Amino acid sequence: xxxxxxxxxxxxxxxxxxxxxxxxxxxxxxxxxxxxxxxxxxxxxxxxxxxxxxxxxxxxxxxxxxxxxxxxxxxxxxxxxxxxxxxxxxxxxxxxxxxxxxxxxxxxxxxxxxxxxxxxxxxxxxxxxxxxxxxxxxxxxxxxxxx
Amino acid sequence: xxxxxxxxxxxxxxxxxxxxxxxxxxxxxxxxxxxxxxxxxxxxxxxxxxxxxxxxxxxxxxxxxxxxxxxxxxxxxxxxxxxxxxxxxxxxxxxxxxxxxxxxxxxxxxxxxxxxxxxxxxxxxxxxxxxxxxxxxxxxxxxxxxx
DNA sequence: GTTAATGCAAAGCATTTGCACACGT
DNA sequence: ACGTGTGCAAATGCTTTGCATTAAC
Numbered sequence: 001x002x003x004x005x006x007x008x009x010x011x012x013x014x015x016x017x018x019x020x021x022x023x024x025x026x027x028x029x030x031x032x033x034x035x036x037x038x039x040x041x042x043x044x045x046x047x048x049x050x051x052x053x054x055x056x057x058x059x060x061x062x063x064x065x066x067x068x069x070x071x072x073x074x075x076x077x078x079x080x081x082x083x084x085x086x087x088x089x090x091x092x093x094x095x096x097x098x099x100x101x102x103x104x105x106x107x108x109x110x111x112x113x114x115x116x117x118x119x120x121x122x123x124x125x126x127x128x129x130x131x132x133x134x135x136x137x138x139x140x141x142x143x144x145x146x147x
Numbered sequence: 148x149x150x151x152x153x154x155x156x157x158x159x160x161x162x163x164x165x166x167x168x169x170x171x172x173x174x175x176x177x178x179x180x181x182x183x184x185x186x187x188x189x190x191x192x193x194x195x196x197x198x199x200x201x202x203x204x205x206x207x208x209x210x211x212x213x214x215x216x217x218x219x220x221x222x223x224x225x226x227x228x229x230x231x232x233x234x235x236x237x238x239x240x241x242x243x244x245x246x247x248x249x250x251x252x253x254x255x256x257x258x259x260x261x262x263x264x265x266x267x268x269x270x271x272x273x274x275x276x277x278x279x280x281x282x283x284x285x286x287x288x289x290x291x292x293x294x
Numbered sequence: 295g296t297t298a299a300t301g302c303a304a305a306g307c308a309t310t311t312g313c314a315c316a317c318g319t
Numbered sequence: 320a321c322g323t324g325t326g327c328a329a330a331t332g333c334t335t336t337g338c339a340t341t342a343a344c
Contacts, residue, residue: 023298024298024299025297025298025299025342025343025344026343026344027298027299027300027342027343028342029299029300030299045333046333046334047332047333047334059300059301060300060301061300061301061302062301062333062334063300063301063302063303063334063335063336064299064300064301066333066334066335067299067300067335068299068300071299082229082230082284083229087332087333087334088333088334100272100274100276100278102276103279109272109274109276111272111273112273113269113272113273122260125247125256125258125260125285125287126258126259126260127247127256127289127290128289128290129247129249129256129285129287129288129289129290130287130288130293131247131285131286131287132250132285132286132287132288133285133286133287134283134284134285134286135283135284136281136282136283136284137229137281137282137283137284138272138276138278138279138280138281139278139279139280139281140272140276140277140278140279140280141276141277141279142274142275142276143274143275143276146277170323171323171324172317172318172319172322172323172324173318173319174317174318174323174324174325175317176324176325177324192308193308193309194307194308194309206325206326207325207326208325208326208327209308209309209326210309210310210311210325210326210327210328211324211325211326213308213309213310214310214324214325215324215325218324234307234308234309235308235309
């Protein structure tokens with residue numbers, strides 16, 4: 001898949017830039033975790049990512065995966081998404097998009113329907129919040145669970 | 148507050164109905180937890196609710212608060228809302244509405260802007276999910292944290 | 295050479311579970 | 320009386336922290 005490679009390359013560049021700008025080191029662990037996340041679209045949890053990464057980088061610790069993910073979120077290379085279970089899920093795609101989650105199996109998928117984008121993000125709310133971003137969470141039942 | 152009282156009364160009725168329909172018992176604990184939740188708009192976590200309820204019903208256990216909340220969610224009297232921290236937050240308002248969360252203090256507020264309602268909820272997604280509901284999560288900075 | 299990042303082990307919360315007792319119907 | 324709900328205590332699961340070691344700039 002050419003576009004996957006391109007995506008990974010872009011992400012890696014994004015990481016390099018983010019590290020440089022924030023005085024962070026470009027470690028193998030950061031590279032590998034981002035790489036593992038970039039190649040999947042199932043919004044894995046930190047633990048799922050740890051399992052994926054263990055095979056590639058012997059000796060990487062779970063703690064490091066957690067720390068790396070928070071760092072990546074911090075520099076905006078990765079997005080932490082809200083979900084109705086308690087454990088956090090992550091997404092390498094930081095372009096604004098939305099999610100559907102299956103209420104049966106908790107699977108999360110992307111929604112790319114551009115009709116769903118809010119025309120104008122109000123800059124301020126009634127309560128006086130300055131708005132930065134938004135995301136829409138749809139809930140439903142996935143094809144597998146329906147049958 | 149007259150409208151708070153009315154809201155609580157409605158919620159209580161909702162609970163009674165839900166219990167009757169599902170063969171569940173109307174226990175003091177269920178009543179008290181719902182009552183405590185109905186009177187606040189800050190989307191408390193299970194633990195915050197436990198603290199609130201402890202004063203009113205001596206001896207209620209944390210476990211019970213957790214269990215009662217899941218029951219209330221199950222019968223649709225209460226809504227569990229997603230948030231970027233790991234702990235779940237609850238909301239007695241089950242009318243469709245959206246939330247803003249402050250990225251600094253993690254406070255969550257409601258958004259009632261009707262312009263934000265999606266005109267039509269697509270019934271099915273590209274991935275084949277049957278859609279049930281949606282909610283928009285805005286992120287921003289609250290007035291307190293801005294100053 | 296410095297400073298920051300990692301690995302390990304242990305701690306920390308939030309939440310869940312098993313089981314005996316109490317309560318609602 | 321029956322069956323469900325509750326309280327307690329312990330277990331679980333995810334995530335974080337302290338500290339010595341290692342690696343990046």
